[in-house]
Amino acid sequence: MAQSQPTAPASSPGRRDDFLEVRRRADGGAVLVLRGAWVTARWRELPRALPVAAETVAALDIAQLTALDSAGASRLAALLGAQRLQALAAALPAERRALLERVAASLAAAGSPPAPAPRDLFAPLVALGRTTSRGLAHLRLLVGFLGLVLVRLGIALLTPHRLRLTATVHQMQAAGLEAVPIVTLLSFLVGAVVAFLGATVLQVFGAGIYTVDLVAYSFLREFGVLLAAILLAGRTASSFAAQLGTMKVNEEIDALETLGLDPVEVLVIPRVVALLVVFPLLSFLAMAAGLAGGAAVALVELAVSPARFLAIVEEVPVRHFWVGMGKAPLFAFTIALIGCLEGFKVTGSASSVGDRTTSAVVQAIFFVILFDALAALFCMEMGW
Amino acid sequence: MSEAVIQVQGLTTRFGATVVHRGLDLEVRRGEILGVVGGSGTGKSVLLRACIGLVRPVAGEVRLFGERLDGPAGDALRRRFGVLFQNGALFSSLTVAENVAFPLVEHLGLPRPEALELARARLALAGFPLEAAERYPKALSGGMVKRAALARALALEPELLFLDEPTAGLDPITAGAFDRLVVTLRDALGLTVFLVTHDLDTLYAACDRVAVLARGRVLVADTLARVRDTDDPWIREYFHGPRGRAAAAAQR
Numbered sequence: 205m206a207q208s209q210p211t212a213p214a215s216s217p218g219r220r221d222d223f224l225e226v227r228r229r230a231d232g233g234a235v236l237v238l239r240g241a242w243v244t245a246r247w248r249e250l251p252r253a254l255p256v257a258a259e260t261v262a263a264l265d266i267a268q269l270t271a272l273d274s275a276g277a278s279r280l281a282a283l284l285g286a287q288r289l290q291a292l293a294a295a296l297p298a299e300r301r302a303l304l305e306r307v308a309a310s311l312a313a314a315g316s317p318p319a320p321a322p323r324d325l326f327a328p329l330v331a332l333g334r335t336t337s338r339g340l341a342h343l344r345l346l347v348g349f350l351g352l353v354l355v356r357l358g359i360a361l362l363t364p365h366r367l368r369l370t371a372t373v374h375q376m377q378a379a380g381l382e383a384v385p386i387v388t389l390l391s392f393l394v395g396a397v398v399a400f401l402g403a404t405v406l407q408v409f410g411a412g413i414y415t416v417d418l419v420a421y422s423f424l425r426e427f428g429v430l431l432a433a434i435l436l437a438g439r440t441a442s443s444f445a446a447q448l449g450t451m452k453v454n455e456e457i458d459a460l461e462t463l464g465l466d467p468v469e470v471l472v473i474p475r476v477v478a479l480l481v482v483f484p485l486l487s488f489l490a491m492a493a494g495l496a497g498g499a500a501v502a503l504v505e506l507a508v509s510p511a512r513f514l515a516i517v518e519e520v521p522v523r524h525f526w527v528g529m530g531k532a533p534l535f536a537f538t539i540a541l542i543g544c545l546e547g548f549k550v551t552g553s554a555s556s557v558g559d560r561t562t563s564a565v566v567q568a569i570f571f572v573i574l575f576d577a578l579a580a581l582f583c584m585e586m587g588w
Numbered sequence: 589m590s591e592a593v594i595q596v597q598g599l600t601t602r603f604g605a606t607v608v609h610r611g612l613d614l615e616v617r618r619g620e621i622l623g624v625v626g627g628s629g630t631g632k633s634v635l636l637r638a639c640i641g642l643v644r645p646v647a648g649e650v651r652l653f654g655e656r657l658d659g660p661a662g663d664a665l666r667r668r669f670g671v672l673f674q675n676g677a678l679f680s681s682l683t684v685a686e687n688v689a690f691p692l693v694e695h696l697g698l699p700r701p702e703a704l705e706l707a708r709a710r711l712a713l714a715g716f717p718l719e720a721a722e723r724y725p726k727a728l729s730g731g732m733v734k735r736a737a738l739a740r741a742l743a744l745e746p747e748l749l750f751l752d753e754p755t756a757g758l759d760p761i762t763a764g765a766f767d768r769l770v771v772t773l774r775d776a777l778g779l780t781v782f783l784v785t786h787d788l789d790t791l792y793a794a795c796d797r798v799a800v801l802a803r804g805r806v807l808v809a810d811t812l813a814r815v816r817d818t819d820d821p822w823i824r825e826y827f828h829g830p831r832g833r834a835a836a837a838a839q840r
Contacts, residue, residue: 244745247698247706273745274777278709306776307713314712317685317721553726555680 223249226256233262236284238269242276250279258284264292266300277307286312349545356468357476371474379440379475380482384489386439391423391431391490395497398422403505412506416516419498424524425583428491430576433535436483437568441543444475445564448547449557457548467548476540483536484529491528527583534579535572542568593618593748593780594639598648601631601638608634610804611648621774621781622809623791626801627822632784633674635801636752639782640671652748667695669748670741674756676733678725684736685711685721691743707743714739715769731762735769742773749773751783755790767793788827788835800826 225237234256242250254261261284266272281289286308293304324330360367402415448471451457457467495517502508546564550556594616601608608631616622626632637643639650641657653668655661678687688707692698698706711721716735725733734754741749754770755763767790774781783795791798791812799809800823808818816827816836826832 244692244706245696247696248702274713274742275706275709275745278706278712282709303776306772307709310712310715311709314708314716314718317708317718553680555726 223251224254226254226261227265229262234260235263235265236261237265238280240269241271242269242279243271243273244275247275247279250276251283254283258288261288261292264296266296269300272300272303274303274307277304278311280304281308281311345549346542346545349548350541352468353472353476353541353544356466356473360469360473360477366469367477368470368474371470372478375475375478376482378443379436379478380486383436383439383486387432387435387486387490388493390435391428391493392497392500394427394431395419395423395494396501397497398427398494399498399501400505403501407506413508413516415506416498416502416508416513417520419495419502420517420520421524423491423494423498423528424520425528426576426580428494429487429528429531429535430572431494432483432486432490432532433539433572433576434569436479436486436536437539437572438565440479441539441546441564441568442561444540444543445546445550445561446557448544449550449560452548452550453552453554453557472540472544475544476537479536479540480533483539484532487529487532491525523588527579527588531576531579534575538571538575539568542571591618592616593653594782595651595654596635596639596648597651599635599638599645599650600647601634601643602646607804609638609645612801612805614799614806614809616780616782618780619774619778620796621770621783621794623795623798624782624784624801625786625791625798625826630801631804632801633752636750636782636784640669640750641666667744668746669750670744670746671750672734672737672741672752672754674752676725676737678728678733678737678740680725683722683724684716684728684739687725687736688740688743691740695744707739710739710742711736713773714742715765730757731759731766734758734766738769742777745777746779748780748782751781751785753785753787754783755785755787760789763787764789764793770794788832789838792835792838 223238223240223242225239227235227237229235236254240246281304284292290305290308290312293301293308296304399415399419402418403412406412406414406418448457451471457471460467460470495513499508499510499513502513503510543564546560546567550560592615594614596612596614599609599612599614612635614635624632624635634643638645639652641650641662644658649656652665655665657665678684679690682690685704685707688710689698689700689703692703692706693700696703708718708721711718714735716732716739720728720732725736728736738751738754751770755766758766770781770783771794773779781794783790785791795812797809798812798815800807800815800818800820802820802822807820807823808815810818815823827836
C-alpha cells in the first residue's frame with residue numbers, strides 16, 4: 205500500500221486516540237490509522253464515531269493494529285459503512301482482508317433490524333379485547349369438546365366392545381390406585397385441622413362435642429369430594445394434558461387419524477371412563493380419611509372415644525353423604541375433559557406442553573371450585 | 589502440519605452395559621475442518637459431547653488446546669470453543685438477538701444495548717437476516733435456527749467450533765449455503781472446526797479431513813480421497829454407494 209507523507213494528525217479527543225487516528229496524505233486524502241486490539245473483549249472501548257466523514261477516508265493503515273476479530277471488524281464496518289470498508293479492505297494484506305471483507309459483505313447482506321414499534325396508547329385496551337375474545341373462543345371450544353366427548357361416550361356405552369379395556373384399566377391404576385396414599389394422607393390431615401378449629405372455637409361455648417358434627421357434615425357434604433377433586437386436578441389433569449400434548453408434538457395424534465382411528469375414542473374415552481369410575485371411590489376414601497383425622501383429634505383433645513364419635517356420625521342424615529357423592533361424577537368429568545382438551549391444544553413445541561399443562565391444572569381447579577359453590581347454593585335453596 | 593487443537597487419547601465411553609468407544613484416538617489440527625462420519629449408533633455425537641465435556645469418559649482423556657476440560661483451566665477453556673447443537677438449542681424464552689447477546693452479557697459483562705449491537709453483528713456474520721432478529725426461536729425456519737445457533741456459538745469469538753449435524757433437516761439448497769458459510773467463516777476467522785455429519789455433500793464441500801468411526805474406534809482419519817480408497821466394507825458402501833457417487837459427481 206503506497207503510504208504518502210503524513211502530516212499533523214487531525215484532532216480527536218478522548219481515548220479514541222488509543223484506537224484510531226486520522227492522517228492527511230499529501231494529496232489531501234485521509235488515512236485512517238488503526239491501533240491496538242480491535243477485539244470482542246474491548247468492544248465497549250472501541251470508538252463509536254470517526255473524527256472525519258467516512259466518505260473522505262481514502263485508505264486504511266493497519267501497521268499498528270495488534271489484533272482484529274469479527275467484533276472489531278463489524279465496528280469498523282459500522283464506522284465506515286459496509287461498502288466503503290469492502291473497498292478499502294481490498295488494498296490490505298490477505299490475512300486481514302479476508303476477515304474485513306467477509307464481515308463487510310455479511311453486514312451488507314443482512315439488512316437492517318426492524319424499527320421498534322411505536323408506543324400504542326390503546327395497547328392495554330387492545331390486549332383486554334384480545335384476552336376477552338380468546339376467553340370466549342376457549343369457552344366455545346370447551347363446550348364443543350364437551351359435546352363431542354358426550355357423543356363418543358354414548359356410543360362407547362351403547363357398544364361396549366369398542367371401549368378399550370386395557371387402556372381404561374391402565375388409567376384407573378395411574379389416576380386412581382396410585383393416588384390413594386396422597387388423597388388419604390391429605391384428607392386425614394385436613395380432617396384433623398377442621399377438628400382442631402372446631403374444638404378451639406366450640407369449647408369456648410361449652411359445645412365441644414359438636415366438633416364431631418362439624419367434621420362429619422363438612423367432610424360428607426364438601427371437603428371429601430372437593431379435596432379429592434383438587435388433588436386429582438393437580439395430579440391427573442396435568443398428566444392427561446402432558447401425555448396428550450407430548451403425543452401431539454410427536455405427531456402421534458395425526459398418525460392415529462391417518463390410520464382411520466378417532467383420537468377422542470382411543471385416547472379420551474378411556475381416560476374419562478377411568479376417572480368416572482375411580483373418582484367416586486377416591487372421594488369416599490377422602491371422606492373416610494377426613495373423619496378418621498377428626499376422630500383422632502376428638503380423642504386427644506376432647507376425650508371422645510372413637511365409638512362415641514361413630515355413634516354421633518351415624519346420626520347425621522345420609523342425604524348429606526349423597527349430596528357430596530353426587531358431585532363426584534361431575535368433578536371427574538370436568539377434570540378429565542379439561543386435561544384432555546388442553547393436551548389437544550398443544551402446538552408444536554415442548555414449551556407449549558408446559559403452558560397447556562399449567563393451564564389444565566388452573567382451569568380444572570377453577571371449574572371444580574366454581575361447580576362446588578354453585579352446587580352448595582343449589583342444595584341450600586332446595587333444602588337438601 | 590500445525591499443532592493439534594483437539595487431542596483424544598484412548599477414549600472409552602460407556603452407557604450402562606453399552607460400550608460406545610473403545611480406546612479411541614483422534615487429533616484435530618489448527619485451522620482444519622474435520623468431518624466425523626459413521627453409521628447410526630457408532631458414537632459420533634457422543635464423541636462430540638465427550639470433547640466438550642458433556643459426557644465423562646470411563647477411560648482415556650480429551651485435551652483441547654493441550655488442556656483438560658475437567659482440569660483447573662476448564663472454565664477459561666470453555667470460552668475458547670463454541671458449539672452448534674443439532675436442533676440449535678436456542679433458548680426458547682429469548683429472542684434470537686437476546687440468545688446471541690446472552691453469553692456476551694454473562695461472560696464479557698457488556699451492558700444489554702451494546703451486547704445486542706454486537707449480537708446483531710454476529711448474526712450478520714452467520715448470514716442471519718437481521719429483520720428477523722427480534723423473533724422468538726419458534727417462529728424461525730430450520731435454516732434460520734441453524735444460523736442463529738451458529739451466531740450464538742460464535743458470540744465469544746471462539747477459536748474452535750463444534751458442529752453437530754449442521755445440515756440435518758435442511759433442504760439441499762440451504763444445506764449447501766450452510767456448508768459454504770462454514771468454509772468462509774473458517775477462512776475469515778481462522779477457526780478450527782469439528783463437524784459431525786451424515787451428509788456426504790458436506791464432506792465434499794467443506795471438510796479438509798474425514799474421520800470414520802466404526803466399532804468404537806476411528807477406522808481412518810485422512811483426506812477424503814484417501815479415506816474413500818480405504819478397504820473397509822462400511823466405507824466402500826458409504827462412499828461408493830449410489831448417494832456417495834452422486835455427491836462425488838456433484839463436486840466435479
